[in-house]
Amino acid sequence: MRILSRDAYFEALETTRRAYHAQYRALYASDLGAVVLDPLLMRIPIDDHMVHRGDGVFEMFKCVEGGVYNLSAHIRRLASSMDALGLRLPVSEPKLVKIICHTLQASGLRDAAVRVYVSRGPGSFGVSPADCPQPHFYVVVSTLSSGFMETHPTGARVGISQIPVKPGYFATMKHCNYLPNVLMKQEALVRELDFTVGLDHEGYIGEGPTENFGIVTADRRLLFPSCDRVLAGTTMVRVLELAESLVETGVLREAGYGRISPEDVYAAAEVLIVGTTTDVTHVSQFEDCYWDEMGPVVRALRELLLADIQHNEEIRLDFAAHLSEGE
Ligand SMILES: Cc1ncc(COP(=O)(O)O)c(C=O)c1O
Numbered sequence: 001m002r003i004l005s006r007d008a009y010f011e012a013l014e015t016t017r018r019a020y021h022a023q024y025r026a027l028y029a030s031d032l033g034a035v036v037l038d039p040l041l042m043r044i045p046i047d048d049h050m051v052h053r054g055d056g057v058f059e060m061f062k063c064v065e066g067g068v069y070n071l072s073a074h075i076r077r078l079a080s081s082m083d084a085l086g087l088r089l090p091v092s093e094p095k096l097v098k099i100i101c102h103t104l105q106a107s108g109l110r111d112a113a114v115r116v117y118v119s120r121g122p123g124s125f126g127v128s129p130a131d132c133p134q135p136h137f138y139v140v141v142s143t144l145s146s147g148f149m150e151t152h153p154t155g156a157r158v159g160i161s162q163i164p165v166k167p168g169y170f171a172t173m174k175h176c177n178y179l180p181n182v183l184m185k186q187e188a189l190v191r192e193l194d195f196t197v198g199l200d201h202e203g204y205i206g207e208g209p210t211e212n213f214g215i216v217t218a219d220r221r222l223l224f225p226s227c228d229r230v231l232a233g234t235t236m237v238r239v240l241e242l243a244e245s246l247v248e249t250g251v252l253r254e255a256g257y258g259r260i261s262p263e264d265v266y267a268a269a270e271v272l273i274v275g276t277t278t279d280v281t282h283v284s285q286f287e288d289c290y291w292d293e294m295g296p297v298v299r300a301l302r303e304l305l306l307a308d309i310q311h312n313e314e315i316r317l318d319f320a321a322h323l324s325e326g327e
Helices: 006-014 019-023 049-053 071-085 093-107 179-190 234-248 262-266 296-310
Strands: 024-029 034-036 056-064 112-119 136-143 156-160 195-197 212-216 221-224 254-257 270-275 279-286
Touching: 019 024, 019 136, 024 093, 034 093, 049 112, 056 071, 056 296, 071 093, 071 112, 071 234, 093 112, 093 136, 156 270, 179 195, 212 234, 221 234, 234 254, 234 270, 234 279, 234 296, 270 296, 279 296
Parallel strands: 156 195, 156 279, 221 254
Antiparallel strands: 024 034, 024 136, 056 112, 112 136, 212 221, 212 270, 270 279
16 A cells, blocks of 8 residues: 655645536635635545534525625524534634635635534544544535526425434534435435425424425415424525515415424425525425426515525625735
């Protein structure tokens, strides 16, 4: 077996360059205190407990035309996930936001997917968090893929998952243990579906691998599963806020949370999936039940959300700002 010198390591690394790396545009790593733009340098120490124990939390959000969408909601959820794990961010929240903006600027992308990971940090290959002197965080910026409905205009095909769901305690925080979610996606691929949705311990609808699931009942109520059993999706929460305008105009009777059985889904007037990567997506199939056309409520919610993303003014990046290498 070849043992690589430092120089030979970088030579060998060069041979691992792949076409898909073109999506990865910038990584900030707190241990380096700097951004790297070469995808081959976007690496995490193997003894970081996030790598070998899943001991970390994360967020994913998007930047659209230079506007970071719903950032404060993502930062709030990140803080609450960190609290659940007893993790402390090594910088203040305003400093984190500054680093996110700088990393985005360095990527040069006005439309981007941003992922923030806060890890227990390196320290050992054991399980004990006490082995890790300092949490790390990473900000990764990559190109933004087209929305689900742009590539699947007829809507999403959904089935019921056979993978045991995470109990509420683990489902309600966004930590880096995503094996059940991975298996749900794999299950969907095997069944030639787009998503599967888990059922909770009482047989009620839970969530998809990375999205929330909702219905519009025949008597015009918009319903999502309550957040004690699923992740409180930032999109779901925002869609419910936006739905208030449809309640005011009488399009909907009400909008909120509740238990949804599979039978409620079969009887629903409209079915939807919501999330950062799916926006509001029309569900055209749930097991052997079909809704060929996108219904009026899902269409209205989709338009409201897309307009909200487009006109989001919470954080607008200044791409003209000068960033020097040493900054
Ligand atoms: C398990 C799970 N549920 C729901 C969501 C949707 O959350 P958001 O709308 O914040 O993207 C996600 C997002 O990744 C998720 O991982």
